[in-house]
Amino acid sequence: MVILRMIRYLISINFKDFGYWFWTLCYPLLMCGLFTMTTSSMGGTEIEDIEVGIEPGHPVTEVLGTIDFIVLTELGESEAVDRMKAGEMAGYVHGSTELELLVTETGINQTILQSVLDQIRNVSASGIPFQNFDYDQEYIIPNSQNAEPETVLFYALISMISIYGMFSAIEFVSTVQPNLSLMGARFSASPYSKYKFLFSSVASSLLLNVLSNTVVLSAIAIFYQMSLFTELWSTLLLIFIANMTGIGLGLFIGLIPGINANIKTTFAVIFMITLSFLAGLMGPEIRTIIGENMPWLNTLNPLARMTDTMYRINFLGNYSDYLPTIGLLLAYALLLFGVTLLVLRRKQYDSI
């Protein structure tokens, strides 16, 4: 009951904050409108050509050659590796008995290529040899959605709003620390447990942010008539876990000593916008550039991972990255909660 009462008050504090609703609801909806206007002028685009290397004389050369967006080049493995490292080629198909794909980095093109090869394997597994392929028949069935790289913008936006819980978490953790706020002194001088407060903060931030995310997603579907989620429940789980990561980030930023909550919020905004920008919020090109030059950044950036994974599961029906992304987001959340718990264990301070 004590915790429920605290959750109610913490929700109430945010609920009455116009700024909270502006940033969690109005801002993403405005961004969606903006994206819709700008991307509608692009028209229905197709997947850009993917440069693929193939072992000379490989049995699937003809099959791959019939696919519009694949540009095949026959070459040796070492030359292919060089070209892949130079960013000129997405992958190299080889292996006489097994159909193998060699890549030097991961990305959307590699994922698409892997999906194509998986389908060829599946067709082959059904007993139709490569040599007997009927080239007039569509063995590779196109996904239900058109290829629209600009949807990355929307996924990046959804990724961004999923971590908005960080802002309320910053406020809450500043409120409970006597070295950060007078309210913290009142808290710490009372017998109320900091852990109960932390739990209440996480629960209230989570509830509010999930609610606002739901409203935004519904508005995207209803008002903007966009069908971004073919894999709804998997995507919602991903968003939920990202909410935990966002709250963890907020708690962590909130713990930084010596600066007030407003400066922390500004820092969090800059940090979030940077992550979102790198995840493709300002255009998918940035992701390509990072993928080519700093692929590790895409691997570590939770928003880039989330954007990628939402695109893959909803657009390509590819779940290969789903669990690793959830694992990464959860690991971040647990790490950040752990640090917060460790710091909040402290009850006395050298200076206030």
Place this chain on the structure above:
Amino acid sequence: MIRMENVVKRYNELIALDHFSFAAKEGEIIGLLGPNGCGKTTAINCMLSLLTFDKGEIEIFGQQVHPNNNAVKSRIGIVPQELAIFDKLNVYENIDFYCGLYVTDRKKRKALVEEAIEFVDLGKYRKFVPKKLSGGLKRRLNIACGIAHKPALLFMDEPTVAVDAQSRNFILEGIRKMKAQGTTIIYTTHYLEEAEQLCDRMVIMDSGRNIASGTVHELQNTISTQERIEVGFITEDQTIEAQLEELPHVVKVTKRNGNYLIHFEKQENNLPDLIKFMESRGMSYTELSSERSTLSDIFLELTGKELRD
């Protein structure tokens, strides 16, 4: 009720509390007086076990202070100098929020919150958010948040700073009522007349040390200047100041608003002696008034500094 013994608190090179000791009995109002940075708030934070300290002992309710001692914490209330209230919660919610940190029983809490609202006379404003309240009303709300759970020991850190006269009187009256109900209050202030009116005993702090403590009367007895007599003469004479200094028990003679201010040592017959002296010298005076040394004088003599008033 409180015993603080030889507490030392250092912030790197700075000594915030220098073997600071003091004690408070149940039901007393103790004034902690001193200029900014003298260690008042540090002393309170050590008592609240928010701050670590390097040396010494602190006991509250006969128990050593410790951040995990919830039994002690649950009997303490604090009213910080700055407002520590939630902008987005209304008056009732703010008080209920803080009261709920101590009191879990809903019915009991509701009654306590109502009582606190009545105590600070914010009944008309119970649905108002703080930004709609005046500075004085916000201060009252700040106080209500600290007292709603009826603490046995209350720390009030300059609760009347930047408060209008009406609210200040209201707050002081409330503090007296709490004392009458048996609450022990540790009160820090810059306003010396407030401390004189309100506090049973005072602790004068400077540079983290307890330089004097006791009742106003006891403190007055600790300093050399006990009484000041102001005299205005009909005619201005260059020799008046020198003549007045000849009087026995005079510490010094200064001028104030065109009159002479004679500072006397502790002595019972200063005024009659002065009148006799002036009559014997044929000195005609127009006004004559006597005043006892104030806390400000005491502070000035003990520390050599003026206390901001």
